[in-house]
Amino acid sequence: MRTRSGPRAAVAALVAALALGVAGCVPPDEPDAAPPSGGSNAVEQLGQLTVASAGSMKGYSREHFPHWRNTGKNCDVRDTILQRDGKDVKLSGCNVVGGRWESVYDGRSATDPSDVDIDHMVPLANAWRSGADDWNDAKRGDFANDTTRPQLLAVSASSNRAKGDQDPSQWKPANRSYWCQYAESWVTVKHHWRLTVTSAEKAALNDMLEGCTWANKP
Template identity: 70%
Template structure:
């Protein structure tokens, strides 16, 4: 997976979803295919009551740092800091291949958008759990990308939006599935079909 740190399949205190146990000897492709098959298919829920403020981010990570700084440091090259804050470096947006030479040009994207999560189960979560989801560094949920690609994506799922970098489709599908599996979010039938098609590039 190229979008974020490798997925940890054990449960963590920051992430309240289930821990999936792959069959002994399963390959990564088999694991993600199993995860996709186990996702619950349902119609997209209502957007009634949604706002980004119900998913508070970015959380403080100490020493005047926050989760955004953590992602910038993880995903960048030649990163420089002022104290804890990331002030320079180079980032390659995996969605469109753009090379970004300043942290101010970088967006931190939620692979599964907050609005999509709301429609697929998060509307019933507690505020604390939504905050955990929005600041999730334990799954491939947060990734540094270009602002233009992030705006283009919006809250769309893979049935209506995919990275323009087709070489990223496999990893994008794997990451999307990993996040939805960990957080027990539903998928639409069109979304599941699109994910299966993208996995064929793996």
């Protein structure tokens, strides 16, 4: 059998190496390089959301939204988001023990992961009032650990606690330059999970999206 050599062989070897890297060298819990984005159709998606009054908090408990899920190697979803959103991240095993984080909500920086909260874009209590009270705990756990949609974000502890369970008609990030992304992400999450919005919430989201250059693109 003839053995290939020269440029063609080099190209073939490179392709094979790349294929091996994609298939076998990236761990399954490797975090995305950046928080997922909902795309530029937020206005259309907002129009598709059901408007309803906020539901009751009767029966609500954070325990009905089990988090953070294990992601292997003694890690959990919190570690995944800290690693995804941080820079110069330091690990002990796969636990995040250091790095640099800049909170998009208020511009505050942190180097200690204990000073960083993982915010649920749509808060758990808001989800409960918006339809999640009818889900089972397994589905609520999927929501609370959703790393596919822009539902989880590493931010300053102070901004996360100031936000609480408020919707955009009640609280907005101090960093106005993040409003377009914030509204887009909020709508993306509610649209995917088929949660309702109040009339005040929808009006606030419309206002936030109105000035976004991409919001009305087809």
